[in-house]
Amino acid sequence: MRLLFSLMLLAVPILGVWTFLKADEWHTWFPQNVSSFGGEIDGLFNLILYMVAFTFVVTEVCLAWFVFKYSAKRSDKGAFTHGSHKLEMIWTAIPAVALLFIAFSQMETWAKIKFQKNFPKDGAYSVEHPIAEVWASQFDWRFRYPGDDGVLGTVDDLETSFEFVVPVDTDVVFKLRSRDVIHSFFVPEFRLKQDALPGHTIPVWFRATKTGVYDLVCAELCGWGHYKMAGSVRVVSAEEFKTRMAALKAEWFSNGKEEGQ
Amino acid sequence: MRSESRSLLVAALCIVGASWSCQLDTDRPAARPVIHYSLSEATRATSPEGEPLVPLDVQANVAGSLEMLFGTPAHPQFMLLDEWKESGFDLNWPQYPKGDQGSGEFSESDLASLATDNARYFRTPLMHIEAGEYERVAIHSWSPDLQRAWAALLAETAPELRNDEFKAKAKALFVDYYPTLASSAELYRQHCLHCHGPEGGGDGPTARFLNPLPRDYRQGTFKFTAVGKGTPRRADLFRILDEGVTGTAMPSFRRFSKAQLNGLVDYVRLLSMRGMVERSLVATFAEEEALTSGDVVAAYSDVWSKWEKAAEKLLVFEGEVPHPTPESIARGRELFLDAKSANCFSCHGPEGRGNGASAFVTDPQSGEVKPAYKDDWGHDIIPRNLRYGIFRGGRRPIDLFRRIKNGIAGTPMPEAPSSLTADDIWALVHYVGTLSERPQLVHAPAHDAHDSHSTPETHGSEPAKH
Structure with missing residues (x-):
């Protein structure tokens, strides 16, 4: 029974990753990109997607493994612990670093697309002479x-x-x-x-x-x-x-x- | 029962239950309420004592006559008059020539442009037909007649017999597509009815959220046409569908094919004619205290002749449209403010803000300022604020020319007095067109108009309000 439950949990990341891999084939991914800055936006999207996917897969695999290993019948009763300063530091610091990394990595693209000082100036059209x-x-x-x-x-x-x-x-x-x-x-x-x-x-x-x-x-x-x-x-x-x-x-x-x- | 197997059972039941309910949702046919045409509120009006003004049996007679002439929402159809049958004229098929069971409202080149547009609109099914992948052809529920014709074509030829001749036939079905009235009624039901109502009374469920209100077709009056006051041409209605009406909730429907839009025009015309005949019958009854079948045929034939003759009144300008010059703008300003000639300011206000003295009255008791005029539909109407630069009938010079020359049907906006020459009207067009862009013109002396094009920064200084 523990094997069945852990396999069911393991199926979630496997199916999840599989649908992403198949997305292009099924035409459920993004529409084609036809703008000069679209590639950068897609790059940012993929960056976040890979980070989230990594976390998701690791968490799901751990969950499946724990359900298998610590089945109620085969394990002792769980011990109660009260807080761990070290652990809390780690699970605060890692997401904080990840979020800061995401925030800094998108700044250049955002500024390029949205900041008026970076708007095209030399071509036929500009902020003063819009199309x-x-x-x-x-x-x-x-x-x-x-x-x-x-x-x-x-x-x-x-x-x-x-x-x-x-x-x-x-x-x-x-x-x-x-x-x-x-x-x-x-x-x-x-x-x-x-x-x-x-x-x-x-x-x-x-x-x-x-x-x-x-x-x-x-x-x-x-x-x-x-x-x-x-x-x-x-x-x-x-x-x-x-x-x-x-x-x-x-x-x-x-x-x-x-x-x- | 062990706890694991119990929870497993619950999980399995959940999955089965969920998939079963999904199945239910997709398989159940969507409930489609049947819609009916009803008589207008004016016909069903009652006296203060609750007595119907038009007796109920006469109302039933009118409703029956209208159904005979125009059919039902599911089967809209123009009745053919005897002389139409003899001459081979049939209003139900505008794409066929007169004398050949059609109404001949399209020229050869119009039909060719409809075919080109169909080839664009149906490019995906046509691509599948070209590749011989007939089973991949999908047709939207907006064209039930095409769906049926396609199914019939597939049914009559077995897959192994589908040769080049079949391919050509299949392509022609799409390229020559012109919706039937029933198909257009379906399109109307999905995209127009929620504002314009089943009978085109402008009283659909979303109408009450709108200002301005949706058009009520039943009087045969449409504001923004090229033919002045009176019944519009098909092309006028087409332009509204194609371009939308800026400043109102009427969007552009260019997403549809030209054939579909023309089909909608046909259906709107049917609804409009139905409303016109209804009004005419009620008026006849009020006069003669009786309704005969002769009255019905006469009303029908009279209403059709109004639509048929609309094109004769098309207003065009002979020659090239003049461009604004400082002089023409100054001249326009003079006319705008001249009480003896154009007299625009009396309603539109000396600054074009739509606040002219004669367009409003003050209630002597409450001191409340109210619009002085009502439009033909019985709603309060205020003059357009020309400084927003929003012209519902179009901002092109010829559109403004037509609005000024012909007035606006159903509203107090009058036809231009005959003392105004075409040049005078163009001067007014230039002045009015400039008002929204250069508000300083209304204060500055006329000779300041020389610095044309030099003041983009004033544009939009006055945000549009609705």
């Missing part, structure tokens, strides 16, 4: 491009909904704003998530490395229609970006003749 203003509202995404003058907030701004078109292999900086409540701009493939706060204009940057259409979802419960806030980010080549902007401009200044049916 677009992204407006989140209940329950829709809207994208406002600066138009010909390159300045947002002027009459020639172009506006579109649902689909955020950006060029590939370019540092893209945009401004994130909310019209009503807190929303969150989340593109899983970019490993990018940023809350939009009403009354704040938050600059965000990313660099997409592969063309395609990726889901843009709201990652902050924003009301009953939260699930409807699904848009997309379309990453296109520089030439196609130009064509699409020109088409958007033509549609924007349309005289209404093309609207058939």
